[in-house]
Amino acid sequence: MAAPRSIVILTGAGISAESGIDTFRSAGGLWEQHRVEDVATPEGFARNPDLVLNFYDMRRAALAAVEPNPAHRALARLEREFAGELLLITQNVDDLHERGGSGQVLHMHGELKSALCQSCETRSPWHGTMIERPPCPVCRAPTLRPDVVWFGEMPYQMGRIYQALETCDLFVSIGTSGAVYPAAGFVQEARAAGSRTLELNLEPSEGSRMFHETRLGPASVVVPEWVDEVLGS
Numbered sequence: 001m002a003a004p005r006s007i008v009i010l011t012g013a014g015i016s017a018e019s020g021i022d023t024f025r026s027a028g029g030l031w032e033q034h035r036v037e038d039v040a041t042p043e044g045f046a047r048n049p050d051l052v053l054n055f056y057d058m059r060r061a062a063l064a065a066v067e068p069n070p071a072h073r074a075l076a077r078l079e080r081e082f083a084g085e086l087l088l089i090t091q092n093v094d095d096l097h098e099r100g101g102s103g104q105v106l107h108m109h110g111e112l113k114s115a116l117c118q119s120c121e122t123r124s125p126w127h128g129t130m131i132e133r134p135p136c137p138v139c140r141a142p143t144l145r146p147d148v149v150w151f152g153e154m155p156y157q158m159g160r161i162y163q164a165l166e167t168c169d170l171f172v173s174i175g176t177s178g179a180v181y182p183a184a185g186f187v188q189e190a191r192a193a194g195s196r197t198l199e200l201n202l203e204p205s206e207g208s209r210m211f212h213e214t215r216l217g218p219a220s221v222v223v224p225e226w227v228d229e230v231l232g233s
């Protein structure tokens with residue numbers, strides 16, 4: 001195939017899991033002690049805000065104990081050295097892409113290190129806790145919530161994402177389950193627009209049959225190999 005000129009990449013939990021992030025589907029850890037409807041829905045937050053704020057305070061603090069892996073660093077190298085257009089979209093709310101060196105990351109499900117004010121709707125960088133109801137840096141109201149897209153809420157920047165999917169010539173999905181919409185539908189969007197589609201995953205996903213090609217293996221191995229291939233080194 002010809003060298004791609006415009007690439008859209010979607011990363012999911014699989015790339016963070018290798019860094020030791022406690023993911024939604026992993027056994028043990030924070031998620032196993034909570035029900036999704038309690039900690040990842042607007043209704044759960046309305047019911048028990050302390051539980052939800054504490055849950056995300058713990059997840060935010062846990063980021064200090066994990067490091068980006070070779071897959072994150074390879075994607076940062078791709079951003080630096082690829083001559084064409086690149087859009088890196090992640091479903092992950094951690095900061096491992098940024099700490100791995102990526103400068104432009106579209107967090108479609110929000111970020112742990114960001115606060116969303118329910119009064120003025122401003123998103124502010126956030127590194128501390130929220131359980132004590134700190135004031136919003138912009139409007140001073142004590143109405144901050146985690147800037148994380150919960151079930152039933154609209155992911156960020158969908159217009160920009162669909163526009164990029166329509167014009168890319170290569171779509172690459174890395175470490176995603178292919179089970180959560182709307183991200184699970186990106187491969188069909190890209191294919192319908194005529195681009196090649198590649199899946200890099202630890203094991204076949206629910207969406208594997210939708211891709212032109214699937215390469216199986218740990219992200220820390222298959223992602224650097226693919227980046228080397230694209231950069232011709």
Ligand SMILES: [Zn+2]
Pocket residue numbers: 117118119120121122136137138139140141
């Ligand atoms: Zn505010």
